Amino acid sequence: MPAPERTLERPQAEAGTLSERAASLIEQDILAGHLAPGSRLGIVDLVQRYEIGATPLREGLSRLMSRGLIVGIGQRGFRVAEVSREDLADITCMRTAVEIEAVRLAILHGDAAWEAGIISTLHQMRRHIERTGNEFREGAADFDRLHKGFHTALLAACGSQRMLAAHSDLYDQAYRYRRVMMAAIDSGEGFIRTHQMLADHVLARDVAAAQKMLAAHLHSTIDFVYPSASREQS
Amino acid sequence: MPAPERTLERPQAEAGTLSERAASLIEQDILAGHLAPGSRLGIVDLVQRYEIGATPLREGLSRLMSRGLIVGIGQRGFRVAEVSREDLADITCMRTAVEIEAVRLAILHGDAAWEAGIISTLHQMRRHIERTGNEFREGAADFDRLHKGFHTALLAACGSQRMLAAHSDLYDQAYRYRRVMMAAIDSGEGFIRTHQMLADHVLARDVAAAQKMLAAHLHSTIDFVYPSASREQS
DNA sequence: TCGTTCTTGTTTATCGATATTTTATCTGAT
DNA sequence: ATCAGATAAAATATCGATAAACAAGAACGA
Structure with missing residues (x-):
């Protein structure tokens, strides 16, 4: 059997599907403050930042939206939720x-x-x-x-x-x-x-x-x- | 200006983005009982059922997942949440x-x-x-x-x-x-x-x-x- | 009878195209 | 001269189709 590959490095940061990894990564960056509140989350920027395709990124963004960290407006892209x-x-x-x-x-x-x-x-x-x-x-x-x-x-x-x-x-x-x-x-x-x-x-x-x-x-x-x-x- | 196109037919059933429409449609079908609890939600089936592409469908499914109506297991697709x-x-x-x-x-x-x-x-x-x-x-x-x-x-x-x-x-x-x-x-x-x-x-x-x-x-x-x-x- | 391998069906990701929005610039009026 | 409005151009998001990866099941061999 193969070695267990350090999977406990960060909590589900290296999870199986790319969508989950994208969600995890973005969440951590928002929580850590690397992505300022109110920032535009352009797809192309995120693709370059995380080296993940656009589709799994969108899926992760959608999943994060329901958690209250992301707000997504119809066809106008996603933004980091404001603080107030x-x-x-x-x-x-x-x-x-x-x-x-x-x-x-x-x-x-x-x-x-x-x-x-x-x-x-x-x-x-x-x-x-x-x-x-x-x-x-x-x-x-x-x-x-x-x-x-x-x-x-x-x-x-x-x-x-x-x-x-x-x-x-x-x-x-x-x-x-x-x-x-x-x-x-x-x-x-x-x-x-x-x-x-x-x-x-x-x-x-x-x-x-x-x-x-x-x-x-x-x-x-x-x-x-x-x-x-x-x-x-x- | 164009006519307002009956938009109030069903509550946000004809919403702008296809992802939202997919989420709304699937939600209504689950709530109405047309999709039985525990049913497999194969992508191809849903594409034929709703005549919506696979990508927005996946996005709607992801969004519904966090609402508790859908459970999605890693790489094994989505299912309607069981009742118990x-x-x-x-x-x-x-x-x-x-x-x-x-x-x-x-x-x-x-x-x-x-x-x-x-x-x-x-x-x-x-x-x-x-x-x-x-x-x-x-x-x-x-x-x-x-x-x-x-x-x-x-x-x-x-x-x-x-x-x-x-x-x-x-x-x-x-x-x-x-x-x-x-x-x-x-x-x-x-x-x-x-x-x-x-x-x-x-x-x-x-x-x-x-x-x-x-x-x-x-x-x-x-x-x-x-x-x-x-x-x-x- | 058990293990391995191949096949099939599925999900998942990438790419390319279309439609929408947004921004910047130009023109006209005050 | 400045501001408002409109138009055009650029950027961006969304969508659909194709290709690859993964898991499950079946068949074959030991």
């Missing part, structure tokens, strides 16, 4: 709705493996901060993966594939805003403490406290990125 | 999460126009039942459009585009199951009364009552379609 306060508020709104219910269901149905997952991912996140010190600005992508892992672990036992998928999509959409916030974090102390408390509430099966803290945690991004008087109440 | 009790439970779970929060926000932010929309759509629905009698099985598609309009009107003031879009998608996904339920409804009396009460709770700005009734309403589909002992609690 309204959009972040919308994302947060939807995230709150999904996660409030998902964490409730997870607390109801969660078993020992679920609890272990929360503790494990929280530990990994703490270790990462300890290792890299307070300077996790550079390795933001790596750290964010752990952060996403923790929040996913919180909801993992909710029993709904759609909820987990929606959470994953919304988390990725919020990443572009979170990048701004990350640079403003001075110490990892408060960050870890916040998440520790969140985990404690969840593991104590305290639905109300967990929901309240989760909602506040989600809203904190808005206040950080757009520090105007927040008129959106929970 | 677990899938319906998943849809209901997600719908509950979204609508519970959306109706809360709508009640908070809703203005007079929002109230008027609820009353108007409820009235249309009642009139439709009165006109067609208790036999709204045949015109299920028309009636369902009014039903969707009412539920959309309930949430219209939630202020979140993503929530409204998610509601629309989930409503469509549930349509295949609701078809089964519609045939079991004997009289439109209870149906209208239920929705009248729901509207009353919402218009009275009673968040708790509206949420409770909405959740029960969503769960009623599960009990109708899969009348086994429901182990999923709200």
Whole structure:
């Protein structure tokens, strides 16, 4: 049998079909900020950039469109989705709705493996901060993966594939805003403490406290990125 | 200038780009039951069926994939999504999460126009039942459009585009199951009364009552379609 | 009976052509 | 002289057909 060929280099960056690779590549470039919000995504440019044909590129673009990172207007091509306060508020709104219910269901149905997952991912996140010190600005992508892992672990036992998928999509959409916030974090102390408390509430099966803290945690991004008087109440 | 060419024949069935038309057509055929759950969606078959080229068809298929009506496996083509009790439970779970929060926000932010929309759509629905009698099985598609309009009107003031879009998608996904339920409804009396009460709770700005009734309403589909002992609690 | 290979049907990707949009320039009017 | 409008040209997206790659199934041989 052939060697497994490093397939775990980047998450599904080397996936089988070219359409998926195109979608993955473009998504990563948008999330990383290499493709600025509002940029025109000309087919020919992308063909040269990624060395992928026009058809699989269009297919990947179409797939990304439904994830909210791309907007495509009829016959006028694709653009990277704009960032705005309204959009972040919308994302947060939807995230709150999904996660409030998902964490409730997870607390109801969660078993020992679920609890272990929360503790494990929280530990990994703490270790990462300890290792890299307070300077996790550079390795933001790596750290964010752990952060996403923790929040996913919180909801993992909710029993709904759609909820987990929606959470994953919304988390990725919020990443572009979170990048701004990350640079403003001075110490990892408060960050870890916040998440520790969140985990404690969840593991104590305290639905109300967990929901309240989760909602506040989600809203904190808005206040950080757009520090105007927040008129959106929970 | 040229004549406007009947564009309102079916909602975006004659949309500009062929990809959208393909997506719309396939979606309608899946929802109407012409394409059975689990059916293979061979490209050549679809090309003959819709007289649309392979490329826009693939693009429409990709777009539908993210809406949950189509599943596509790597290099093994596309299939219509299966129906199952677990899938319906998943849809209901997600719908509950979204609508519970959306109706809360709508009640908070809703203005007079929002109230008027609820009353108007409820009235249309009642009139439709009165006109067609208790036999709204045949015109299920028309009636369902009014039903969707009412539920959309309930949430219209939630202020979140993503929530409204998610509601629309989930409503469509549930349509295949609701078809089964519609045939079991004997009289439109209870149906209208239920929705009248729901509207009353919402218009009275009673968040708790509206949420409770909405959740029960969503769960009623599960009990109708899969009348086994429901182990999923709200 | 099991493994290998060939064949067939399928999906997927590339290329070329058409129609649409967009931009820039030119003309006319204020 | 400047601005608005219209026309033309260039660029761009969409579409359809052809070719290659992949997976599954069947047949043959061990």
